[in-house]
Amino acid sequence: MLIVTHCFTSCRSVFFGLIGLSVARLTTTLQTQRQVAMNVPMVTESDGWTVYLSREWEVLGPFPIHAREQHFLSPSFPLNLSEPIDLDRTWPSSYVDGGSVGWSKACAGKDGLIEVSYPAVRWASLRATEGWAALQHHSVLRSTLIVHPPSRSHSLSEPQLLVNLFQGSFFTILPSPDAVGEAVIPEWHAGNIYALGKAPPNALKLPHPPSLDSPTTYQIVVSGDYEIRLFGDPRSILGTEVPKLSVTLAVDVQDSASTVIRDESHDVVGDFVGGWAFGNAVGIGLRSLGSWWTVTGATVSTGISENLTVSLLEKQRIGPTQTRVIPVVLIQTSPVYLDELEIILRLESGDAESEVFVTIPLLHHPQWSADSVPAGGIKATFFYGTSMPSAFLVLPPEEPRNVPLPPILALHGAGVDIFHSDRFWIKALPRQQHSWLIAPAGRTEWGLDWHGSSTQDAWSAVEALCDILASREEWNRWSLAPKTKVLVMGHSNGGQGAWYVAARYPDRVVGVVPAAAYIKSQAYVPWVQSRSAHYVDPSLRAILDSSLTPDDNDLFLSNLAATPILAIHGGNDDNVPVWHTRALISTLKTWNPHANVTFREDSEERHWYPDVFKNDEVAAFVSSTLSGQDAGASIRTFTLTVAVPSDSGSLHGWSIYRLGIPGRLGRLTVNINPDGISVETSNIGAFSYRPESLPKDVKNAPFLVDGQRIELDEATWDQPNFSLALVQEKGVWTPHALFDVATTSLTGRISNLLSSTSPITIVVPNRLPSPESSAALRIAHNLNVYHKLDVGIIDADEADRAVRDGSLASGNLVVLSYGKLRGFAASLLSKSATPFGVDGTTLRLRSRSLTAPSTGVLFLHPHPTNPEALALVIYGTDVSGLERALRLFPIRTGVTVPDWIVVGSQADARGTGGVQSAGVWGNDWSWNEAMSAF
Incomplete structure (x- = not known):
């Protein structure tokens, strides 16, 4: 039995799970987003073409699945779409009584919202033994599209569809079941499964041209995958044991025109402080509707201001249906106080030329002070990866300091748009007396869970702020130290990210304040209901799973055994269970029973509460850590753990550059005492250390690596910023200058x-x-x-x-x-x-x-x-x-x-x-x- 409901509020409020917002506020935000982006009628028209999306859906499910398994399985599993769909057939499913499921009916709401649940499934019984893993499941949804041709007075060029699929994983458009001809290989398009903002629609051609004389029917098939991280625990969110899949689908139609249009949601522009841009990067969102265009130049409109000009950072080619953010550099010679910036972009497509006129509103702030600072922080911009316009938020300190203190790098939770009009995240953080607060975007609201490119974005924001403060004399006294260290703070997914960033770059981190953090994805919702596990060779599975090793925070806690940490968790957290933080601390103390780690468990609190960071204990920890009071004595015994050397920094001056067997963990254990330096390696091919970081009392002591004595030139000990590499060659460790070591491998996954x-x-x-x-x-x-x-x-x-x-x-x-x-x-x-x-x-x-x-x-x-x-x-x-x-x-x-x-x-x-x-x-x-x- 399948039940479809139309409770609009409950659809997106489940995002409360990992973003640290109130359900009421989040629901309002997402309702507004849907009204802007999704509130379209079921019949849409463009240049005479009309598309009708049926509100009637056939649904097949539920089938057990673990998170991300849908990337390997066919999105239409268990269907083979090269064959006709039999609506009377049943398929095996271990979730239902009797062990088989068939098709049911569902009806979409006027806003395209489809809600699917299976109340006949005994979810409480499944959950009793399998926990949250039992709630994750896969469904196939199928409906019809009818495309009506324009009248003869309109263009008869073939149209393209614009499809927005929110919180669904994949969709495809197929010919009608009655169509005669060769079988069509489904072309699967990824949905916006995280319901990310600022997302352009999927633009696609129909699988075969529609008739110019009569309506043409097509099928649309959606892969609907229920994941706890997306929809939350129904027991706490909806007050029921029954999980509910909520996806929203909207379809529009447009001619395949040789035109470029603006996509203002992709614009990037920073705030102005005292008339000066806080970052010189500007991005302008453009989308090509149907041809190849190249952006060749950018200028400001005549007469705007002789004190401000722009230039195109580099030419950009835009493919048909592609959206790009055009990188433009702001050049100022004196302060400006414009309400908006008008830019003209020049474009070419073959012999055709065009201009796009762009107007971008500007936000101005006065120079900050101890008593005056924008409540929502200051938006800064930079070019990520040399040419991608990007932004982040900062909160200035109350007072400058002759010797800059490390800033706080604050990582938001999943689903949080830090630039939303209320700027919730930056407001939730305590302003510091002498330290900057830096809130990076992480690329998007979810990014890569603060791994990979999201980590790069965070470090790039720190470097960008350093450059911005150095660019103006009046900002110099608020500057950061070059290559500054940071205190990492984060909530939920950002708390997990704080553990991740700190453990991968321990020498760049002075302390960590992770709140409501989960350990890793496999611990968040175990994979015990995996379909793949019934078929895959365990040795192959181990190789596949090695691609997750770099993300497993618990495996890298040796790197934080001497780092000051204040871990926070609500004792009644129904989204990220509190045992995650308890387990992380237990593991950390196994590496070092005397680790400088404090656990604050707020027993009655749930996932988010307003004073999670704004309390006396956090203030005292942050103050003492940033001032260096918790630095402690020189560390003489430690273990550096690395999975992918290119994604890892140093620990106490020691770095791993190459693994013996890539794909496996590498560990370097160092013991330093007056009698000598002893190094034990596990799966290490090359490593380095900085002699100047070693205590002076071991300058002439023996240096042993895996029992082999290393003879060193005494002069190397006194060279500043010098690193010595040791490479294992045929079982023997050999010293090298660091630049002689081959480039660190970028591979691993x-x-x-x-x-x-x-x-x-x-x-x-x-x-x-x-x-x-x-x-x-x-x-x-x-x-x-x-x-x-x-x-x-x-x-x-x-x-x-x-x-x-x-x-x-x-x-x-x-x-x-x-x-x-x-x-x-x-x-x-x-x-x-x-x-x-x-x-x-x-x-x-x-x-x-x-x-x-x-x-x-x-x-x-x-x-x-x-x-x-x-x-x-x-x-x-x-x-x-x-x-x-x-x-x-x-x-x-x-x-x-x-x-x-x-x-x-x-x-x-x-x-x-x-x-x-x-x-x-x-x-x-x-x-x-x-x-x-x-």
């Missing part, structure tokens, strides 16, 4: 691709409509929605020329191909830089040719021109294989894809049980037998 030093470039065979072009635009769309990462798309000829003349963009690269390997993809692989290669036009992994139908392949590869960047090859033996590979592109945390993976059609029903082989590269891109399933 495919999600490393998201940590790009500049915009990601996607290479397609050509810019004509094709499966690869569609894939490129979908990747670009997903990176925009989930991470606000910029993407440029070029064709294979452009890529070849750029490699030859050295002009290829320095950021990470994605190469798309299917079928026979030709052009740029073939030339890249012909160099045999990894065990993947090309045999004629066939992809080969070592001695095996990959030719089986419906096979998808993803693997990291050296960037052709930049040794500090990555390339990712996404390949399908055919179009269905390419589609399967695309779903594994890790736009979210928790998707288990290591450095390379080969997946076949069995994954549609068996999840990771359909993975044919996978692995982690060895050092220097070599074959890693210990971490490969082949």
Whole structure:
């Protein structure tokens, strides 16, 4: 039995779980967002084309699934959409009495809201043994679209659909079941599963052209996946044991016009303080409706101000349906007090030229002081990754200080838009007397859970503030120290992020205040209901799961054994259970029973409460930590733990640069005493240390590494900022100058691709409509929605020329191909830089040719021109294989894809049980037998 309700308020209030807002306030915020973005009628019209979305839905489910497993399973599981859908058939499901489920009916509300629950399932019984894991489930939703052609007085160009899917994972448009012709391979588009703001719609072509004389019917299929992190615990949110899936779907139609339009939601502009921009980066959101456009220049409107000009940071090409944020640099010669900024952008498309006139409102503040500061902080801007306009919030200290104190880096919870009109997050933090408060965006409201690119964003915000304060003489006395350390603070997902950032970069952190933090995704909701687990080889599963190791905060607590920590948790937290913080502290004290860690458990409080950070205990801890009172004596015994060396910093001056077997943890244990320095390594290939960081009483003491005595030149001890590297070569540790050590490996998992030093470039065979072009635009769309990462798309000829003349963009690269390997993809692989290669036009992994139908392949590869960047090859033996590979592109945390993976059609029903082989590269891109399933 399936019940559909229309309780509008309950739909989004479940986001309360990880964002630290009141249910009432959050519901109001999301209702407003939906009214703006989603409140459209079921019939929409554009240039004569009309689309009708049926409010009647067929629903199939529930099926057990663990978080992110839907990226391996077919989004239409258990259906095979290449076959007609049988509405009378049943499918096995372990959640229902009798063990099988069939189709039920549902009806969408006028605003497109579809709410699905299964009250006949004995959820309380399942939960009694499986906990929250039993509530996670998958459903398939199916309805119809009818497209009516325009009258003859209108354009008869083929329309495209604009689809907004909130809190659904994937959707596809298919021909009518009655359509005659070849079976269509579903083209899956990712939904906005986190309901992120500032997200452009999915723009897509219909699977076949609609009739110009009569209505044409299509099917729409949605993958609906209930995750606790998205919808919350129904017992506490809805007062029931029955989980409720809530997705919202809106469909619009527009002509495929050769036009560029504004997307104001993507604009980035900082506040002005005393007439000066707090950061010179400006971003302007543009979307192309149907052709390739290049932005070639930017100027301010005539007569605005002779004291302010702008320039285009670099040319930007926008693909059909793509949204990009155009980077513009502000140049000021004196203060300005304009209410708005008017900019003209120049564009070209072939022989066509155009101009876009942009008006951006400006917000002004007076110079801050001890008694005067904007309640919602100051919005600052910078160019993330060299050219991506980005913003963050800051709260100035009450007083400047001759010797700057470390700032507080405050990480928000999941779903929090720090720039929302009420600027809730910055207001929840206590202003400091001498320290800046820095609230980074983390790319988006969820980002990458403060891992990878979100961590980069946080550190970039710190560096940007340092640069901004140095840019004006009147701000200099409020400046930060170069390469300043920070105190990390965060709530919920941000609390988890505080543990993460501090444990990966311990020498850059003076203290940590994590509140309501969870340990890691697998601990938040266990994977005991995994469908894949019934099929996958455990040794293969271990290799796949190694891609999650870098995110497992409990494994890296040795790095914080001497760091001052005040951990906070509500004792009645029904979103992130309090045992998470208790377990983290217990683990930390196993490493160091005398660890400087304090646990504040507020027994009656739930997930968020107003004084979580604004209380005397937090104030005292922060004050003493920032002033250095908790620094303690020199640390003489410690263990540094690393999973991916390129994502890790030093501990007490010691760094790990290379692992013995990549994919496994590496640990370096150091014991320093007057009798000598003893180092024990576990899975370490190369490490370094700074002699000047060692206590003076061991200057001439013996230095042992794994029992081997290392003879050092005494002069190295007195060199400032000098680091000495030791490399294991054939079982012997050999000293090297640090610059002689090979570049730290960037590999370990495919999600490393998201940590790009500049915009990601996607290479397609050509810019004509094709499966690869569609894939490129979908990747670009997903990176925009989930991470606000910029993407440029070029064709294979452009890529070849750029490699030859050295002009290829320095950021990470994605190469798309299917079928026979030709052009740029073939030339890249012909160099045999990894065990993947090309045999004629066939992809080969070592001695095996990959030719089986419906096979998808993803693997990291050296960037052709930049040794500090990555390339990712996404390949399908055919179009269905390419589609399967695309779903594994890790736009979210928790998707288990290591450095390379080969997946076949069995994954549609068996999840990771359909993975044919996978692995982690060895050092220097070599074959890693210990971490490969082949």
